[in-house]
Amino acid sequence: MTNPLLTLDRLAYRIAERTLFENLCFTMARGERASVIGPSGVGKTTLLRLIAGLESPSAGKILIQDQVASEEHRVLLPPWKRGIHLVFQDLGLWPTRSVLQNVSDARKAAGLPQVKERSLALLEALGIAALAKRRPASLSGGEARRLAFARAMAVEPDLLLLDEPFAHLDQDSRSAGFSLLEELLEKSDMAVMMVTHREEEAQQLGGKRLILTPPGMAAPSSPASA
Secondary structure: OOOEEEEEEEEEEOOOEEEEEEEEEEEOOOOOOOOEEEEOOHHHHHHHHHHHOOOOOEEEEEEEEOOOEEOOEOOOOOOHOOOEEEEOOOOOOOOOOOOHHHHHHHHHHHHOOOHHHHHHHHHHHHOOHOOOOHHHOOOOOHHHHHHHHHHHOOOOOOOOEEEEEOOOHHHHHHHHOOOHHHHHHHHOOOEEEEOOHHHHHHHOOOOOOEEEEEEEOOEEEEEEEO
């Protein structure tokens, strides 16, 4: 049996006296999809940050391909060695770098070859090659989202984490964004975990569901309905 790409083993996170979640157990294999669902304030974005290695858990472990990456109050495997890329809700584009530099800088930092060639190919594939010299502030919302996905693909992650990537978009823009995501996933064997508060987005993504609820309530995780 293939080892899981990601394992959450009795994971917990607390802020002062407040517990966001505890005893969280979940696994993902390469190429799998999962939606993280739950009410506001339950720790969905925090969970992504923990998986990405930007914060440490209060208890439990995070394993990446059976290697302990984080444990209680410790990050053992730094973010750049996890094979994980997190796209923040605000996209987190580098404002002083051009469209091309946003992609090529990320690929270079990951130590991957053919930096400029591959970066240009990604911009071309996503229809924003003509914007290569522009800065993120001059892009439309849809163009900025394409750039965020291009930068994510440039580092060739094993696991892509998306924090409500289609929040605050109208229906047409959400549909276009999902079509783009599906296109990218079809070309890669990476796994994807997406935070969403929309049931229809979880259904459209398919795969597993990780349901976060306040401590003391059941928090099941199960495959999405067909």
